[in-house]
Amino acid sequence: LHVHGAPVDWEAVLAGRGARRVDLPTYPFQHQPFWLVPAATRGTGPEAADPAEAAFWDTVENQDLAALAERLEVTGDSPLSSVLPALSQWRRRRRSRTVVDSWRYRISWQPLTGGRDTAELSGTWLLAVPGGGGEDAVVTAVSEALARHGAEVALLPVRTDETRTALAARLRPEPGATEPAGVLSLLALTDESHPDHPDLPAGLALTTLLVQALGDAGTTAPLWCATRGAVSTGRSDTPAGPRQAMVWGLGRSTALDHPDRWGGLVDLPATLDERAARRLVSLLAQGPGGEDQTAIRPSGIFVRRLTRALAPDTASPDRTWQPRGTVLITGGTGALGAHVARHLARNGADHLVLTGRRGPDAPGARELAAEIEELGAEVTLTACDLTDREQVAALLRDLPEDHHPLTAVIHAAGLPQFTPTDTLTPADLAAVVAAKATGAHHLDELLAGRDLDAFVLFSSVAAAWGSGSQAAYCAANAHLDALAEQRRARGLAATSVAWG
Ligand SMILES: NC(=O)c1ccc[n+]([C@@H]2O[C@H](COP(=O)([O-])OP(=O)(O)OC[C@H]3O[C@@H](n4cnc5c(N)ncnc54)[C@H](OP(=O)(O)O)[C@@H]3O)[C@@H](O)[C@H]2O)c1
Known part of the structure; x- marks a missing residue:
């Protein structure tokens, strides 16, 4: 004031x-x-x-x-x-x-000050693009921008049906040829899904393939991955897109797995005009140790920071959640799901629906149910594979409507993953992404018209600042974080908790 x-x-x-x-x-x-x-x-x-x-x-x-x-x-x-x-x-x-x-911490975006708007590129820049490399407005705009600012651009079209070996062979330099100065990947920009794994964004699979093939070919040039709408730099920006955000999760993990050949992540604006092109060039031209998580917007370059989150006053209505009615806990028979179930039963929930693929057959599920009933809440144990939209729809259809209607969802289901990016197969990537991200997507979509008190996603600190050998896991959790942002922008309840 x-x-x-x-x-x-x-x-x-x-x-x-x-x-x-x-x-x-x-x-x-x-x-x-x-x-x-x-x-x-x-x-x-x-x-x-x-x-x-x-x-x-x-x-x-x-x-x-x-x-x-x-x-x-x-x-x-x-x-x-x-x-x-x-x-x-x-x-x-x-x-x-x-x-x-x-x-408590939150991600914030700060304008980058003191950038070098006059920076120029040199040498050959590989521009990895999805599919057959046909005409595409972004590809053309980026390619022209790099060439205008000093780079010799070599287009590298990559297809989902290309093998790692074939791509590595194309990347291996001819004897006596010089190494590229850098690699810029636009692979994440494709909206398509992987042909063999419909829930897996093709851009995520192609980016993984490129990281692996560059390693096989012995390329040491820094790899930059571009996205569009993967992050939101503030209230005036468009909300983060969960599918694009996954590449940021993958990138933060890859940066730890391959720090020697990692450049960074850059989120492009909707239109790549000359000012935006200059900003892109200034980021690519930075030496080692420069900003590696950036967003180009009409008002400038923004850089990602982890800052302490102010705690709201307890009197704030946003702060209080009184569990009531039915609460659905996906992964409710898992380690954290069981803790949350006990907590909610002690604090007023009338009915808990605990799900997992194995339902009542999960180890300790029946004992957990008995314990919760002793705490005074009703329990339903249901087998439901969240990756199957029909099963999720049936689960929600069968929830009681008159007696303790659904008031909250805790999405704690997920698969762990501990494999270096280098050995990750599309099937591994798809499995880890499906349990968390596809599951969350189904819940979000099927409950779209529902006014919930809470919609809580169990994410991980691995997505917030990366975790080596967990690229798929980081990608899946980054999807959850972005989905929470997007739901909030739609005026819906959502909280993503980055457990660490
Ligand atoms: N524990 C931690 O320290 C920690 C740290 C950071 C983040 N987190 C996140 O918090 C969540 C819970 O962690 P946790 O340690 O409790 O894991 P957990 O013990 O492995 O439990 C995971 C649960 O997810 C269920 N699940 C897996 N795939 C599923 C699918 N396709 N459909 C439905 N259910 C599925 C599993 O049941 P079924 O096998 O029967 O399907 C299990 O109940 C996870 O998302 C995890 O990433 C945990």
């Missing part, structure tokens, strides 16, 4: 916060920012200033009886003997929340 010129009653704003006057530096400034940074973005831990606690003490200081009674969940005329346990409980609750909040 102040920055935008509105009058602010500073005495009221600063009351109870220990504010005091300080000397500000006088000229000359040494290009050092002195802007106030919110406490939670300053790398704080649980001991950091807690806005909820500050608000609590303000209530006490202002002798606001009604607000204090509401915070402590007691009546205004309660005697001290009943207020004291409420105070103690509030304090303990706050302390554990503050610890949990200190674990």
Whole structure:
């Protein structure tokens, strides 16, 4: 408000916060920012200033009886003997929340300042493009942009039916030929699916194939992978596209598996005009150690950062979720699913539907069901393979509508994966992607018209910052993160938890 010129009653704003006057530096400034940074973005831990606690003490200081009674969940005329346990409980609750909040991070996008708009390329740049390499507006625009800015462009069309050996043979340089200066892949831009694995985006499979074949051919040039609409740099940007986002998951993992020949990820704008082309060239021309997770937008280049997430006040309605009615937990008989099921049963859910491919035959499923019933919730154990849309539709159709209707979904189903990118087959990639991403896609689509209290996706820190030898897993989880963003942009409930 102040920055935008509105009058602010500073005495009221600063009351109870220990504010005091300080000397500000006088000229000359040494290009050092002195802007106030919110406490939670300053790398704080649980001991950091807690806005909820500050608000609590303000209530006490202002002798606001009604607000204090509401915070402590007691009546205004309660005697001290009943207020004291409420105070103690509030304090303990706050302390554990503050610890949990200190674990929270979010991805943010910052404009890249000080980029070199005059950078030029040199040498041969391989431009990997999907399919037969026919006319395509993006391919033409990128190819022309690279050539205009100093690169000799060699088109490399790659097809899904090409074998790794054949592609490596095409990449192997002739004796005496010089190494390419760089490789830019546009393979992720195809919307098609893999012919043998309909749930697998062809762009993801082709990118994996290219990474493998470049290694086989001994190419050491940095590989850049371009996407379009894979990330959203802020509220004014279009929401992230889950299928495109998968290549970012794969890329972050590949960067760890092959740091010696990794360039980076760049998300292209809808139109590649001359300004955007210049920005692309400036990114490709960076040396080692430059920005490797970037998005080109009409207003500039944005770079991806992991920042601490501000914890919302507990009084915020976004913060509270009261489990009720039926909650569907996919992977409900797995390790985390079982924990969540117990937690929800203890906290008010009336009916839990726990699914996995094996349903009641999963190890420990029946014991888990008995335990949950003892906690007071009804349980249904159902076998359902989430990769099969018909099975998911039948599962949702069979849920009780009158008696405890469905209010929330926890998608905890998934397959692990620990294989270096180099040995990953399209079938491995498809299997890992299907359980998480296709499953989530089916749930999202089949529940589109449903007003849910919560739609929680169990993702992983592996998607947020990459994890070596987990390219397929990172890709699948990146899909979940993007799907949550996209659902929120559609006004629907969604939370993706990057467990780590
Ligand atoms: N545990 C961790 O530390 C951790 C860390 C980061 C992220 N996560 C994520 O959190 C989720 C749960 O992890 P977890 O450790 O509980 O895994 P888990 O014990 O292996 O459980 C996974 C569950 O998914 C089910 N499942 C697998 N494929 C399925 C399919 N196609 N259709 C339906 N159900 C399927 C499995 O049951 P069936 O085999 O019977 O199908 C199992 O119940 C996973 O998505 C995982 O990636 C976990």
